[in-house]
Amino acid sequence: MTAPIAPLTQIMREYADPSACPVRNVLDHLGDKWSVLIITALAHRPYRFGELRREIADISQRMLTQTLRDLQADGLIEREVFPTTPPSVEYRLSPMGKSFVVPLSAMVDWAFEHFPAIKEARAEFAKAA
Amino acid sequence: MTAPIAPLTQIMREYADPSACPVRNVLDHLGDKWSVLIITALAHRPYRFGELRREIADISQRMLTQTLRDLQADGLIEREVFPTTPPSVEYRLSPMGKSFVVPLSAMVDWAFEHFPAIKEARAEFAKAA
C-alpha cells in the first residue's frame, strides 16, 4: 500500500505560499469546528436554517450563519430563499458538495473504525508518561 | 450517489458529548495546522526530526515536537531513538497511520481536483456581494 500522495517536497516547492496550496487551502477551511458536521447533515437531505440549528444542538446561531456562508462561498452548498411568510431558507449540497461527501465519508468511516484503537493508544501513551 | 454516512441525528443522539463522538474527536485532532502535512511526509518514508523540520519549511520547532507527540499518542506514528552521538530520532507511520493514508489521499485528491472550481466559486461569491 504505497502512498498515492504526490511527494510533499514537490508540493511544498510548487506551492511555497501556503494559501496557494490546494491541500492546505481547502482542508484548513474544512477543518474548522462545524463544516464537516453541516455537510454531514446536508448529505442526507436539504435542511432549513432552523432545522440545522436544532439538529446540531451545540452550534451557536452566529457560527451556523458564518459556516454556511463560507461553504456557500466555496460553492459546496446552495442557498434558496422561499418567499413565504416568514421567509424560509433552504440549504442543500451543490454537485461539488455531493462529490465531497465521497472522500469525507471515507474519513468518517475510518474514524469510526479506528476510534477504539486510538483511545487505547492514548491511554497507553498517557500511562507510559 | 446516496450518502453512505450514518444519519447525523443518530450520531448526535448517540454521542451527545462531542468529545465522545468518534468523528469530532478524531477529525478535530487531525484538523489542526500541521498533522496532515506531517502524515503526508511520513507517507513516503520515515523521517528524522531535523529532516521534517527542513521539509515543512514554515513549521516552528515547538509545533513540530508537539504535533509529533500528539500523533504518537494517537498511535498514528512511531518514534525510534538511535543511540548515536548526537542521538538521532526517526519517525515513521504505524500500521494504523498507514491505513489513514488511504482516506487522507482521497481527500487530498479531491482538493487538488476541485481547487480551481472552489477558487472560481469564491471569486463569483465575492463579486456578487
Add this chain to the structure above:
DNA sequence: CATGGTGGTTCCCTCGAGGTAACCAGTGGC
C-alpha cells in the same frame, strides 16, 4: 398587546492554538 417563530447581524469577551526566542546536554570541528 404580548409572545413566539422566521433567519439573521452586531458587539463584546474568552481562551487556546500557534509563533518567537532563549536555553539545555553532549560532542565534533576549527
Add this chain to the structure above:
DNA sequence: GCCACTGGTTACCTCGAGGGAACCACCATG
C-alpha cells in the same frame, strides 16, 4: 575557546476562532 548540530523544553505573547447575548423586521397566534 567558540561555534554548530543533534532533538528537544520552556516562557512569553499575539491573534483570531468561537461563544453568548442582545437586537432587527415581519407575521401569526392567543
